[in-house]
Amino acid sequence: MAYEDDVKWASDYVRNYNPNETVNYNDSRLTNIEAQRRVEQNQVNNTYDKMINSSDSYYKNLIDTQKEYQDKQIENQNAQTEQTIKEINQQKDKTQRDYQKEQRGAYQDYRNQTNAYGVQAEIRASQGLNNTGYAESSNVSMYNTWQNRVATARQSLNDTMTQYDNMIAQARLTNNEQLAEIAFKFAQAQAQYALEGFQYKNTLIENKQTRLSELGQRYDTKYQNMLNQINTELAARRDMFGQANNVIANYNSWKQSQDQWEKQMAYQRERDAIEDARYNASRSSGGSSRRSSSGGNSGIIASNGSSIGSAAVNGAATAAGLINNAFSFLKGLG
Numbered sequence: 001m002a003y004e005d006d007v008k009w010a011s012d013y014v015r016n017y018n019p020n021e022t023v024n025y026n027d028s029r030l031t032n033i034e035a036q037r038r039v040e041q042n043q044v045n046n047t048y049d050k051m052i053n054s055s056d057s058y059y060k061n062l063i064d065t066q067k068e069y070q071d072k073q074i075e076n077q078n079a080q081t082e083q084t085i086k087e088i089n090q091q092k093d094k095t096q097r098d099y100q101k102e103q104r105g106a107y108q109d110y111r112n113q114t115n116a117y118g119v120q121a122e123i124r125a126s127q128g129l130n131n132t133g134y135a136e137s138s139n140v141s142m143y144n145t146w147q148n149r150v151a152t153a154r155q156s157l158n159d160t161m162t163q164y165d166n167m168i169a170q171a172r173l174t175n176n177e178q179l180a181e182i183a184f185k186f187a188q189a190q191a192q193y194a195l196e197g198f199q200y201k202n203t204l205i206e207n208k209q210t211r212l213s214e215l216g217q218r219y220d221t222k223y224q225n226m227l228n229q230i231n232t233e234l235a236a237r238r239d240m241f242g243q244a245n246n247v248i249a250n251y252n253s254w255k256q257s258q259d260q261w262e263k264q265m266a267y268q269r270e271r272d273a274i275e276d277a278r279y280n281a282s283r284s285s286g287g288s289s290r291r292s293s294s295g296g297n298s299g300i301i302a303s304n305g306s307s308i309g310s311a312a313v314n315g316a317a318t319a320a321g322l323i324n325n326a327f328s329f330l331k332g333l334g
Contacts, residue, residue: 007251010244037219048208059197070186099157106149
């Protein structure tokens with residue numbers, strides 16, 4: 001019968017099914033997402049690193065150009081006054097205040113980003129990323145950004161203060177007011193360029209971190225969606241395993257009924273042969289009543305056999321229906 005081929009398929013499915021099957025995190029559908037994530041992360045890092053390096057070169061060239069201009073003016077000027085030195089000291093004080101302001105601003109930015117009740121924390125919580133490797137990585141990244149700002153500002157302050165001190169000492173030695181003025185203007189320009197360069201560089205760093213964060217969230221969503229799909233497939237295979245077992249159970253039930261019916265019919269045919277022999281013998285001796293009685297028993301047996309046969313047919317129809325349902329379910333998985 002055709003459905004016996006389907007039962008064979010169900011038996012093979014049950015035999016080959018792994019009841020301990022779990023998510024394979026080395027599934028190419030998952031590893032490909034992680035590989036794509038790394039490619040895009042590298043692209044973002046490379047893009048912003050190039051911009052940051054270009055920014056450093058640009059502002060260094062501005063400062064170098066300004067230095068060359070100062071050197072030319074120094075050759076033609078030789079003036080120095082205490083007022084100029086005072087102005088330089090005032091600029092030093094302002095630079096110190098600006099440095100302190102930048103330090104406080106950097107720390108406040110870091111506190112805002114790592115605030116357990118802040119916007120970033122709410123975003124991570126809504127995506128289920130709190131207390132994960134991603135949340136820890138984000139906190140480390142924000143801490144590093146803060147420390148880089150602090151270190152850069154401190155280095156900029158130290159460099160600028162050193163330059164101011166050198167300019168004042170040179171102005172006093174040469175006693176040239178104009179020289180001190182030129183030096184002051186150069187230091188002012190240098191400080192301005194350094195500040196602009198630092199601010200622009202810091203903006204690039206923050207934008208880079210934002211891009212990486214957005215990219216990470218996007219790929220986390222893609223990864224989770226694919227993981228959900230794989231879990232759905234595992235559940236579907238478990239359901240198919242149950243369907244296949246049902247098919248096998250119903251087929252075995254039908255087969256048992258079929259075997260019983262065939263045995264009954266073989267027994268009936270043997271009885272009929274015996275009764276026919278007895279009937280023929282009785283006719284030779286002039287009697288027929290026993291055949292009639294025998295025929296009645298035969299009818300009862302035949303009726304029973306017919307009932308068993310009907311049960312076998314109904315069982316076959318039930319088995320075939322379950323098999324068709326199971327295969328319809330399998331096609332639905334595809």
